[in-house]
C-alpha cells in the first residue's frame with residue numbers, strides 16, 4: 001500500500017536535495033555575482049540554478065502540473081547577461097544535469113512561470129532568503145504542492161541548518177505531508193537513515209518563550225515585535241534568521257513563535273515564501289495565521305491577497321498573541 005503523495009514526495013525530495021547541493025557549492029565559491037531585479041532585490045547564479053533543476057525534475061515527472069516559482073529567465077535572455085547565464089550553465093554541467101544548454105536552462109526556469117491559481121500546482125522559492133545566502137547565513141530551498149487550495153506537501157532544504165539531534169551535522173532537509181507528520185533528515189545522508197520526527201514546544205508561558213523574526217527590518221517590523229514582546233513579558237532576545245528556516249526552528253521546538261509583521265501598507269506576502277514552512281509547522285503541531293488570526297489562503301494566485309503578515313506559534317501561545325496585536329493596533 002502506498003500513502004498519499006508518496007511519489008510526489010520522492011521526486012520533490014530528490015530535486016530539492018540536488019538544488020540545495022548546488023546552492024551550497026555556489027555559496028562556498030562565492031562569487032559575488034548578483035543581478036538586481038526590477039524591485040531592486042538581489043538574485044544569484046544559485047537562485048536560477050536551483051529553479052532550473054527543480055522545474056526540470058518536476059516537469060519530467062508531472063508535466064501537467066503548473067509551477068508558481070519566484071524567478072523567471074527574462075533577464076537571462078538579454079545579451080548583456082550572457083556571461084551570467086553561462087555561469088549557471090557551468091553549475092548545472094558540474095552537477096551533471098543532462099541536456100544542459102543556455103536555451104534549456106532558460107526554458108526550465110520559465111517552466112516555473114505560472115501565476116494563476118489552479119486546482120493542483122507547485123510553488124517554488126529556489127532560494128528563500130537570498131540576502132542570508134549572500135551573507136553566508138541561513139537560506140532555504142522551498143517547494144510545496146497545493147491541491148484544492150490546501151498545502152499537501154512541503155519541503156525545506158536548509159544547507160546551513162544544524163541537524164536537530166546532532167548539531168555537528170550541518171545541512172537539514174525538512175519535509176511534511178498533510179496528515180503524516182513533519183520530519184528532518186540530514187541533507188548529506190548517503191545511506192537510508194530513519195527520518196527524525198519534529199515537534200513544536202508545549203509552553204503556554206510567554207515569559208519563558210522565544211520568538212524568531214527576519215534579519216531584515218525591511219521584511220518584518222522589529223519595532224512592532226519589540227512592542228509585542230514588552231507587552232507579553234517575553235524576556236528572551238529574539239532569534240533573527242533569514243528565510244523559512246524560521247518555520248523549521250519553531251517546528252523543531254527551538255523557538256515558540258515566529259512573527260512577520262508588515263513594514264508597509266499594501267505589501268502582500270508571496271505564497272512561495274510560506275507554503276512549505278506553514279505545512280511543516282502545522283504537521284509539527286503548531287498554528288499559523290495572519291496577524292489578524294485568519295488562516296492563510298493559498299487559493300488566491302501567487303500572493304496571499306487576503307492576508308497581512310504571518311504569525312506562527314506552538315499553538316498554546318497563539319490566541320493571546322493575536323489578541324495583543326489587536327490591542328496594540330498592529331493589525332490595522
Ligand SMILES: Nc1ncnc2c1ncn2[C@@H]1O[C@H](COP(=O)(O)O)[C@@H](OP(=O)(O)O)[C@H]1O
Pocket residue numbers: 041070125127128129130131132213214215216218219220241242243244263264267270273
Ligand atoms: N516588504 C517586504 N515585506 C515582507 N517580505 C518581503 C518584503 N520584501 C521582500 N520580502 C520577501 O522576504 C523574503 C525573505 O524573507 P526573510 O526576511 O524572512 O528572509 C524574500 O524572499 P527571497 O529571499 O526569496 O527573495 C522576499 O520575497
Ligand SMILES: [Mg+2]
Pocket residue numbers: 041042070130
Ligand atoms: Mg527574491
Ligand SMILES: [Mg+2]
Pocket residue numbers: 125127128129272273
Ligand atoms: Mg523568498
Ligand SMILES: [Mg+2]
Pocket residue numbers: 047070125126127128129130
Ligand atoms: Mg527567493
